[in-house]
Amino acid sequence: MSVVATDLEWGVRRRVVLSGVSLSVAPGETLGLIGPNGSGKSSLLRLLAGLKRPASGRVQIHGQDISRVPRRMLARQVAFVQQSAATDTNVSVRDVVRLGRTPHRSALGGWTNADEDIVASALERVNMTGHANQPWQTLSGGERQRVHIARALAQAPRIMFLDEPTNHLDIHHQIEILRMVRALDLTSIIALHDMNLATMFCDRIAVMKDGRLVMLGTPREVVTAQLLRDVFRVEAEVSDDPRPHIRFTGAPGA
Numbered sequence: 001m002s003v004v005a006t007d008l009e010w011g012v013r014r015r016v017v018l019s020g021v022s023l024s025v026a027p028g029e030t031l032g033l034i035g036p037n038g039s040g041k042s043s044l045l046r047l048l049a050g051l052k053r054p055a056s057g058r059v060q061i062h063g064q065d066i067s068r069v070p071r072r073m074l075a076r077q078v079a080f081v082q083q084s085a086a087t088d089t090n091v092s093v094r095d096v097v098r099l100g101r102t103p104h105r106s107a108l109g110g111w112t113n114a115d116e117d118i119v120a121s122a123l124e125r126v127n128m129t130g131h132a133n134q135p136w137q138t139l140s141g142g143e144r145q146r147v148h149i150a151r152a153l154a155q156a157p158r159i160m161f162l163d164e165p166t167n168h169l170d171i172h173h174q175i176e177i178l179r180m181v182r183a184l185d186l187t188s189i190i191a192l193h194d195m196n197l198a199t200m201f202c203d204r205i206a207v208m209k210d211g212r213l214v215m216l217g218t219p220r221e222v223v224t225a226q227l228l229r230d231v232f233r234v235e236a237e238v239s240d241d242p243r244p245h246i247r248f249t250g251a252p253g254a
């Protein structure tokens with residue numbers, strides 16, 4: 001499913017947080033969202049997923065304005081993996097992943113074997129089958145992150161939004177999770193701080209700065225020494241074989 005944003009504006013009280021953001025993500029594409037702290041990545045993801053309403057502008061998913069799509073229908077199509085999301089504490093890992101099935105269940109329909117199989121396979125995909133009966137609150141930070149991703153997988157969405165999905169993960173699981181998301185037959189938009197991971201796993205990269213989208217293109221077009229200096233205020237060398245790879249050399253003037 002495609003995601004198209006047109007001229008989004010959003011703010012809090014009198015402060016403008018996002019301004020003039022337009023972008024278009026093709027069905028099946030993996031888009032990376034990068035930018036310094038506070039540049040508006042999470043806010044933009046929330047607007048694109050329909051969790052917040054823009055002050056002006058609009059978001060269309062599969063050609064439909066999401067402000068007109070009923071919430072339940074939207075929840076069947078869109079999954080959102082938040083940064084360090086809180087979950088009710090007194091539940092098992094399997095119960096957390098079962099929550100992903102909620103939008104697909106009818107008011108009268110019970111829990112089916114098909115639901116249980118989907119939950120089991122979501123746990124398997126993130127390597128958490130052995131933890132299925134463990135209380136949620138006893139998990140490590142990285143394990144929680146993987147369970148949140150399993151919950152999103154159990155939702156069987158057509159579009160997945162992920163806000164810093166790798167921030168608690170060891171390098172093996174960072175790569176595994178991004179490889180898995182990329183291999184899924186869905187559109188994904190992923191806010192990431194690690195630019196080398198963004199260049200490895202994203203078809204295109206969008207760059208946010210001060211609430212504006214300042215660049216959008218392939219990793220090769222976007223990830224340059226100039227961009228790293230202008231947007232992130234770091235000096236770096238970017239090699240280009242076969243994808244851009246960044247070696248940081250210091251802060252400007254350091």
Ligand SMILES: Nc1ncnc2c1ncn2[C@@H]1O[C@H](COP(=O)(O)OP(=O)(O)OP(=O)(O)O)[C@@H](O)[C@H]1O
Binds near residue numbers: 042043
């Ligand atoms: N509900 C809110 N109330 C007040 N300010 C907010 C709110 N939501 C976001 N902001 C502000 O908007 C700006 C953008 O925040 P956002 O979380 O979108 O940035 P980000 O690029 O995701 O940052 P990070 O890389 O640190 O996660 C920040 O300055 C933040 O303080």
